[in-house]
Amino acid sequence: MKHYEFEVNYLQETWAFLDTGHHDAATNMAIDEALLQWHSEDKIPPTLRFYGWKKPSLTVGHFQNVNKSIEFSGIEKHGCDFVRRLTGGSAVLHDDELTYSIVVSERHPKIPHSVNKAYYILSQGLLEGYRSLGIEADFAIPERELFKDRSAVCFEQPAIYEMIVDGKKISGNAQTRKNGVLLQHGSIPMSFDSEMLFDLFKFSSERLRERQRNSFVKKAISINDITGNKHTYEMLKDAFLNGFTMSLHIQVEPLKLTNEDWQYIHFLAETKYKTDEWNYRKKKKAGSVSS
Template sequence: MSETWLFIDSGVNSPTFNMAMDEILLNWHSQGLIPPVLRFYGWEPAALSLGLFQKTVGRIDIDAAKAKGYEIVRRPTGGLAVLHDDELTYSVIVSESHPKMPSSIIEAYRVLSQGILEGYRNLGIQADLAIPNKPVGKSGTAVCFEESSWYELEIEGKKAAGSAQTRQKGVILQHGSIPMDMDTETLYDLFIFPNEKVKNRAMKGFDQKAVSINQILGRKTSYEELKLAFKDGFKKGLNIELSTYEPNEKMLKEVEDLMQSKYANEDYTFQR
């Protein structure tokens, strides 16, 4: 018999709200107030999210991001910078002690990524779980989609979805980006390179490293189409049922407080 998790469709929200909501859901689950959660959301305005330990000085062009109207937010998870624009973002919150969850971080990625894998299959896309043939995080890039980590999703050898994870208070939070489209030129304008030649070389190589859903399907998809495909994908991939949940006033107040005290605080965002 399958287990029932909560499903939250947050719709489109600010970057600070999105990160604060993920953290508050982790807190509530750690306190036993809610069962495991699958959450879908979008971003308005579009934003560049930084990994928890990612350096900004000499790597991220903060002025360029602000000039283009992008906000910058620091995630509670690790990894590299992601431009969140034309995409579906997901988060999973589940206890480390859950029977489905391996103790190994890498193996937990494998289990949770089954939901994303099945989502791509629902769209008629043959995707695979990445098994890197070289050390992850050693390329020197600041761009998430330039390299695949263990059990992230690949299509024909190109990275199709980026995920990041943290473990706090006995709870796993994994969230990630499932792009419908990618604007390579805009993406690379947000990073600092030694010179234009290096930047152009990196941009040209990006098409060989990453791919979006619309590129693979050769047509425009919609946020609603992706939500349906990946919601069913997580149900099948994790063998769970989903019960729709609306955050109550108490939860939303905690989210608002955390937004202001942490995620909207530039000292936190640009601490590195």
């Protein structure tokens, strides 16, 4: 990993940009954690990453009790990947979407100490990205409410820092802070598969599952639904890259990962994000190697 030296300048600062394309769920989460670690070690500058998913993938929040809420027979039925995130929040189905992540120091002059304010600043890039697609998005809660010291299915209800169109949620985001670094990542869906989504959660009856599924379409909406056009990963990448660079007043330079970097990412994926100990909170067997 190359060590970077960068100057913090509000108008001319250069961040790294990484487009890793489509990977399995464990690898995607390992890349985000590796970026967080490398930034904490001053090996890379603040970094914006875009990525996709090789297959439909359910990610659950760091503290989420999966035994109470997740229907694993549904995950098997649809051939989904399953992984626990570093970040909190509820479960998210990642499928036909662009996913972004940002790693930046908590001490960076652009990053407020308040969690809500930090979400607000970083999510301005989402707002600009949607608007560049002709979508008049806005924050779920007015700005005046954002700065006040706020179900298992993430997309059912918008959080205060997330985007809505006509009262319907259009993106989901999560955040954590570790080793002095803020990691925020989020889902930008082009379309939803509500049949698959609601097969992945436990309900007390099939009647309740269907009622919740029908309610979902009144609370969430995708880019394709709004515009009536089919979008691609590349189309969204261009729009939201422009959105983040404009809103954060940055320029970006490509970040190239070395073979050594990828070896570490794959090691992290195998020893952490693919393990039952991490994903299901199961106790390690005697004699097992700690990750």
